[in-house]
Amino acid sequence: STIVALETVDSTNAYAVSNDLPPFAVVTAESQTAGRGRSGRKWHSAEGLNLYFSIVLNDIEPQKLLPMNIFAGYILADTLKDIADVKIKWPNDIIAEGKKLAGILMETSFSGGKLEKAVLGIGLNVNIEDFPEDIAWMATSLKKISGRNFIREEILASFMNNLEEKYDDFITGRINLINLWPFYSAFLDKKISLHKDGVKTEYTERGIDAFGCLLAENAYGRPETIVTGDIGYD
Ligand code: BTN
Missing domain, CATH: 3.30.930.10 (Bira Bifunctional Protein; Domain 2)
Known part of the structure; x- marks a missing residue:
């Protein structure tokens, strides 16, 4: 090629x-x-x-x-x-x-x-x-x-x-x-901090969906679908 x-x-x-x-x-x-x-x-x-x-x-x-x-x-x-x-x-x-x-x-x-x-x-x-x-x-x-x-x-x-x-x-x-x-995931079922628009939020990673979005559980144990953002290296 x-x-x-x-x-x-x-x-x-x-x-x-x-x-x-x-x-x-x-x-x-x-x-x-x-x-x-x-x-x-x-x-x-x-x-x-x-x-x-x-x-x-x-x-x-x-x-x-x-x-x-x-x-x-x-x-x-x-x-x-x-x-x-x-x-x-x-x-x-x-x-x-x-x-x-x-x-x-x-x-x-x-x-x-x-x-x-x-x-x-x-x-x-x-x-x-x-x-x-x-x-x-x-x-x-x-x-x-x-x-x-x-x-x-x-x-x-x-x-x-x-x-x-x-x-x-x-x-x-x-x-x-x-x-x-x-x-492959570094953080499945682990705590992650998601940085988005200057705000940091704690989650537990649970997987991805068919669109490649991240599935995570918020601090209240509720599932969320994350479309954008960065997981911190902290
Ligand atoms: C990231 O922020 O993690 C993505 C980095 C991607 C860098 C590569 S280097 C080759 C290609 N050309 C670019 O300008 N960026 C990508």
Whole structure:
């Protein structure tokens, strides 16, 4: 499949959204000058150490976008399972040893009110050892976990193989995200704090629904369905 390997770019997601590329085309970069994270945050994109890549997805329906985040988390977790004990923090942080190892950001473009293109962007901390001070407390890398360096291309190739192998099963609904969740979630039946619009609320995580929303029990023992927000690293 098509690989666009860039030295430096503002954001591989931005590049993949705005350029005409075939399905499963991958855009990679050695560094990003404006790497994007969720909720308008920046993604730390140190040069030459990590994986920053975006994949063009074909024929995806709008209601599959949130589940796709979860599915991509499963694929990434499976890809890394022999290297580290990785779990998912809803909706799609990959964590190891309680710290963030990778992040996933889906971006879309619409034309005439119709979903035109979806791009799956992944930032995976591979060989980085020193993080900026503001994220050092909550970030980790494969190197920090295992003490060794990795060939980034091998990890990317293995991720793409896993993704392409399972993609159709996901699109056609043969993969049941709800049933898989207990094997991947970092916090099932555990206390979580959800940060949303500057407010922090305590819950107990109970699972996900078919839309990829989080099912959680509030402090009064009542079930809630959570559509947006971030689970804290505290
Ligand atoms: C998050 O906030 O956890 C999501 C981070 C996603 C970062 C990746 S790096 C490659 C791709 N290009 C971007 O600008 N962002 C994603």
